[in-house]
Amino acid sequence: MIESMKRWRTQESDAGVAEKLRQALGLSPIAAKVLASRGFTDPEKASAFIGIGQESWHDPFLMKDMDRAVELIHKHIRSGSRIAVYGDYDADGVTSTTVLMKALLSLGADAFYVIPDRFKHGYGPNTDLFRETYERGASLIVTVDNGISGNVQVAAAKEMGMDVIVTDHHEPGEVLPVADAIIHPRHPEGNYPFGELAGVGVVLKVAHALTGEFPADSLIFGAIGTVADLVPLHDENRLIVKAGIGKLRQTSNPAVRALCGVSDVRQQDINEETIGFAFGPRINALGRLGDAEPAVRMFLTDDAAEASLLAAQLNDRNKERQKMVASIADEAIAQIEDTYGDAVPHVLTVAGEGWNPGVVGIVSSRITEKYYRPSIVLALDQEKGIAKGSARSIEGFHMYRELKKNADLVPHFGGHPMAAGLTMPIEHVGNLRENLIRQGEEALTEEDLIPTLDVDVQLTLDEVDIASIESLAELGPYGVGFAKPVYCLPDLSVESSRKIGSMKNHLKLSVSDGANTLDVVGFGLGHLEDELTPDARISLAGDLQINEWNGRKKPQLLLTDLKSDGWQLFDVRGERLLSRWLPSIPDEAVFVAFRKESVRKFRADTGKEIVQAADVDPARSRTLVLLDLPDSLDELEALLGSCAPTRIYAHFHVPESRYFMGIPDRKQFGWYYTFLKQQGSFHVMREGERLAKHKGWSRDTVIFMTKVFFELGFVTMENGLAAVTGNPPKRDLSESETYSGLERRINIEETLLYSPYQELRRVIGSILDAPETAREEQQLWI
Known part of the structure; x- marks a missing residue:
């Protein structure tokens, strides 16, 4: 048995619905199954989802205060005041700033932008920075991607004499800022049709309202910001990303081309994964480590050389960020292992001095992924006496609510069920750690602590081909709210398996259903190769891809997880080197x-605890290593029948094999007995070697036959001298214990060792799979 690393939750889709979608929309069977598993039953709605277009844009003036904001901005443009x-x-935030700046500049506004420093100003409106902005001559401040919680700071800006427009998408509080206009898709007094915009x-809606035309050229920035901010890809978000990706692949924008260069991405291949894993981290790296202003400058410039220099700066900062994350993660993991060992608690809280608070969120994500536990990673500032950090959670543990229970310890926090940010006094960290462990034990079951994998569609190998995989692009873009599908391919045989990569830490498989084959690659899953046996029947879960090499295309599964329900036999017979x-x-x-x-020998050779077969604890014997041969199949049956193991490693060492001796x-026994009668007596120890050479036997054969005759009463033995007895009884050779013992030994070696x-596998399977008939079948084989 190979247990899956995650709990598979397979979505049951209606085959009839999938077929209806396939026929109505001309989809591939796989694409139709995906839509059916995602709840699409009406072909018209599915068609609208797939082919979402410009008609899906909502009127920007449906947003509350949009008319007021547009009027105020145009007023400042007309008066020539600074915005x-x-x-x-x-x-x-960077892309939001870029889009609004482009719109304002296109209208002839005297506009400039301000990006707060994470470490100096913190997140959102900052009174000191507002004052600096005022001193630079600003009469109007327009916040983008922040401001909805800046009640105090907005009031301060108003007192300075500035007009303030807030545009944001974060959760509004009970009391809104006293801004001149608040543009928010979920404004408490508004009724905008889609509330999940980034x-x-x-x-983009503000720019549309300002200019009177939809800012199509800014969709490239809209796609980057929307994907990077992990908002649900429905409605307008889906349209922004889908249309934006199309433009990203064709644009001559120097920033996009420069990002492709430093990310080693072909522009025509840009997709949502490019944004999420190549562009987004590089843009975010600046703000995590310091000043994010160069990213806005890169997006606004028309100079290709300047864009390339700035993209290289982003890339360098991202490499620095990666090293920093790796270093902090290593320290955090060491802290966890030193503190808890294997007894990892339900919630993990780690803290360290010198950790950059700009990257602890990424570290927290890594900790949660590694241990599948809610985690909090805190950067300690001893000089200020504060701990600042980020939290990530798992299903079943509502991080915001659980932190709220500790409001006396954590005066500043915010977030949602799966993530949060917090700032607290250092002296309270220990109490928070203990409280959260207790809260985790109350909230989380043992099953909750096993990661889940949501499987969308179960497929057979004959459904997987190049055309079907290519057709899945029609369903994109994928992301939050419409994740990339996970496919299950059940009950396949392994044709070949090997570890690949310079460190042999990746897995390469070829699997088959008897008629079709499929290549499988599992990055970071090389250890699973040690768990696969030649006869394994496995079920796979992962992402279908096309592998293109030297102009040839082949379907491929990018493996996420695998499992096998049957017991497994690992053959390590003949491997003398431990x-x-x-x-x-x-x-x-x-x-x-x-x-x-054998107990003594292998204890010395391996340094392991060796258990004699009769003393094995059935409750703790899911995996057995059979080191030596039993004397009989009865012994093996007694062991395996009581333990019901799922994995067996068969070594079956024998100090000296008797199988090839035979x-x-x-006829040989007859000749030797006749020889003894003719001699009357024969000194076996002294003359046996010469007789063996004469007959082409081994000396051991002569000794063996002599011993059999002795046990049957055919000869007497005294000091190595064999003498034939008078009138020996009529007995069969098998009545000799020596004869029957060697017969059993050869049979057991033949059955188990050779x-x-x-x-x-059939022999062992007869015990594990059908214990009530095991003896009869074994007797047939031996």
Whole structure:
């Protein structure tokens, strides 16, 4: 058995609905199944979702205060007064700033932008920075991607004499700022049709209202900000990203081309994953480590050389960010392991001095992914006496609510069920850690602590081909709210498996259903190769892709997880060097020996605890390593029948094999007995070697036959001298314990040690799969 790393939750889709969608929309069977699994039952709604177009844009003036904001901005443009765009330091804030600046500049406005520094000003409106903005001559401040919670700061700006327009998409509080206009898709007094716009989506609506035309050229920034901010890809968000990606692939914008250069991305291949994993992290890196202003400058410039220099700066900062994250993550993991060992608590809280608070959110995500526990990572500032950090959670643990229970310890926090940010006094960190562990134990079950994998569609191999995989692009873009599908391919055989990569930490498989094959790649899953046996039947879950190499295209599954429900047999027979197979044995394995002398030998050789077969604890024996041969199949049956293991490693070491020696036949016994009668007596120890050479036997064969005759009463033995007895009884050779013992030994070696893998599996399977008939089947084989 191979247990999956995650709990698979398979979505059951209606085959009839999928077929109806396929026929009505001309989709591939796989694409139709995906839509059906996502709840689409009406072909018209599915068609509108796939082919979403310009008709889906909502009138920007449906947003509350939009008319007031447009009028106020135009008033300041006409009067020639300065307008400040006050942005944010993440990708959504940077692109929001860019879109509004382009719109204002196109209208001839005297506009400039301001990006707060994460470490100096913090998130959102800052009174000191507002004052600096005022001193630069601003008469109007327009916030983008922030401001809805800046009640105090907005009031201060008003007192300075500035007009203020807030555009934001974050959750509004009970009391709104006293701004001249608040543009928010979920304004408490508004009724805009779509409330999930990113900050840049809100600004696109403002730009549309300001200029009277939809800012199509700014869709490239809209797509970047929307994907990077992880908002649901429905309605206008889906349209922004879908149309924006199309433009990103064709634009001559120097910033986009420069980002492609530093990200090693072909512009025509840009998709939502490019934005999420290549562009977004590089833009965010500036704000995480310091000043994000260069990112806005890069997007606004028309100079290709300047854009390239700025993109290189983003890239360098991202590399610096990656090293910083890796270093802090290593320290955090070491802290967890040193503190808890294997007994990892339900909630993890780690803290360290010198950690950059701009990257602790990424570290928290890594901790949660590694341990599948809610986690909080705090950067300690001893000089100020504060701990500042980020939290990430898992299903079943509402992070915001659980932090709220500790409001006396954490005076400043915000977030939602799956993530939060917080600032607290250092002296309260220990109490918070203890409280959250207790709260986690109350809220989370053991099952909750196993990560989940939502499987959308179960497929057969004959459904997987190039055309079907290419057709899945029609369903994109994928993201939050419409995640990339996960496919399950059940009950396949493994044709080949190997570890790949310079560190051999990746997995390459070829799987088959008997008629069709598929290549499978699992990055970081090389360890699973040690768990696969030649006869394994496995089920796979992952993402279907097209692998293109030297102009050839092949379907491929990018593996997320795999499992196998049957028991497994690992063949390590004949591997005399323990170093070749011992490292692959799981830690929970029980090492079993049938003979006492084997217990001593392997304890010394391996340093492991060796259990004699009769003493094995069935409750702790899911994985067995069978070190030596039993004397009989009865012994093996007794062990396996009581334990019902899911994994068996068969070593079956014998100090000296008897199989190739064979058993002398009756003709040999007859000749030797006649020889003894003619001699009357024969000194076996002194003359046996010469006789063996004469007959082409081994000396051991002569000794063996002599011992059999002795046990049957055919000869007497005294000091190595064999003498034939008078009138010996009529007895069969099998009545000799020596004869029958060797016969059993040869049979057991033939059955367990020298049999082909599949035959050994049948023998063991007869015990594990059908214990009530095991003996009868075993007797047939031996």
